[in-house]
Amino acid sequence: MIQVEKVQDKHALKAFIQFPSSLFSDDPHWIDPLTVEREEHLSKKNPGTDHITWQAWIAKKGETVVGRITAQTDTLHRELYGPDTGHFGMIDAIDDPEVFDALFAAAETWLKSQGAHNITGPFSLNINQESxxxxxxxDTPPSALMPHGKPYYASHLERLGYTQGIDLLAYWMKRTDLFFSPSLTRLMDQVRKKVTLRPLNRKKFAEEMQVLREIFNSGWQNNWGFVPFTEREFDIMGDQLKYLVPDDMIHIAEVDSVPCAFIVGLPNINEAISGLHGRLLPFGWAKLLWRLKVSGVRTARVPLMGVRQEYQFSRIGPIIALLLIEALRDPFAKRNIDSLEMSWILETNTGMRTILERIGAEPYKRYRLYEKQIQAE
Known part of the structure; x- marks a missing residue:
């Protein structure tokens, strides 16, 4: 018998957070997230909870946890796409159809009670977090803030009536393999005369973060499932980036002194926390500090990049994106960062995909967002 229990106390939340560690114990590519980070993510400290209402469940066989899931609604998403939208996320389970059936039955019943019948996911907890x-x-470990999974997950979701909404791609490139053809170089040199690239101004950090937020919300507003970042979300993200990202790994592009695009290069935190088993105590914090500040990490990820809407279909828009990518090359070289993940990129974003593939990047991971219509109560 499969029992599904709501996560309603600290004990159940601990079981929810720790379950993937046992599920992926035989997966050499699994990296345990920091427990304290997951606890904060699933608490009011997560600024997304200002507009997200969520519920989590764990599935048990006897006393053994065999699966987990969340369901959530997002008021910002509903303002854009209608009051009948809802989402699921953080799905992990053993390869057992009864477990998946029970978890999704619980999630869908809750979503119906919230008036939702157009369901998308998985999100942890919305599209601006892990998606x-x-x-x-x-066959490779996930980069920072990207999900991992089991190959059998997809077949269980599709059996339950979930269909492809859109795919997200992660591109991988080696710093030394970046190649700008003579024709691209000429275009970049022409645009460089009109565009100013500068690193983040740490003395105006809070203001700069809101500039990035405005650019991101402008550039992404027409994308599938877009939900705008709030000021508080970017404030808190800025508090994190302040300690994790050097100033010269955040670049802003300006045209006539007006910010029009940006890029953020994040040292791959997953590389730094590998082997800590989610713990910062008793010595995990020291190892993490050593890896981030002393020994360094060899990989990075671009989790945030945006070009204002008015430039995206202009002649110089794609070239500005190239100039921003190029701007990270020297800061990466200085820190011995060898490789970079660009993620995520919508499969339908042929412009960005073409740019990346022309300079030597290759798609190496694919993630799927699913959708399903359920009968609302």
Whole structure:
């Protein structure tokens, strides 16, 4: 018998957070997230909870946890897409159809009670956090703030009536393999005369973060499932980036002194926390500090990049994106960062995909966002 229990106390939350560690114990590519980070993510400290209402469940066989899931609604999403939208996320389970059936039955029943019948996911907890179900690329570890999964997840979701909404791609490139053809270089040199690239101004950090937020919300507003970042979300993100990202790994592009695009290069935190088993105590914090500040990490991820809407279909828009990518090359070289993940990129974003593939990047992971219509109560 499968029992599904709501996560309603600290004990159940601990079981919810720790379950993936046992599920992926035989997966050499699994990296335990920091427990304290997951606890904060699933608490009021997560600024997304200002507009997200969520519920989590764990599935048990006897006393053994065999699965987990969340369901959530997002008022910002509903303002854009209608009051009948809802989401699921953080799905992990053993390869057992009864477990998946029970978890999704609980999630869908709760979503119906919230008036939702157009369901999308997985999100942890919305599209601006961890998104998508890993479909391809199980043979490498996930980069920072990207999900991992089991190959059998997709078949269980599809059996339950979930269909492809859109796919997200992660691109991988080696710093030394970046190649700008003579024709691209000429275009970049022409645009460089009109565009000013500068690193983040730490003396105006809070103001700069809101500039990035405005650019991101402008550039992404027409994308599938877009939900705008709030000021508080970017404030808190800025508090984190302040300690994790050097100033010269955040670049802003300006045209006539007006910010029009940006890029953020994040040292791969997953590389730094590998082997800590989610713990910062008793010595995990020291190892993390050593890896981030002393020994360094060899990989990075671009989790945030944006070009204002008015430039995206202009002649110089794609070239500005190239100039921003190029701007990270020297800061990465200075820190011995060898490789970079660009993620995520919508499969339908042919402009960005073409740019990345022309300079030597290759898609190496694919994530799927699913959708399903359920009968609302």
């Amino acid at each position: 998508g179900l890993l479909i391809d690329g199980f």
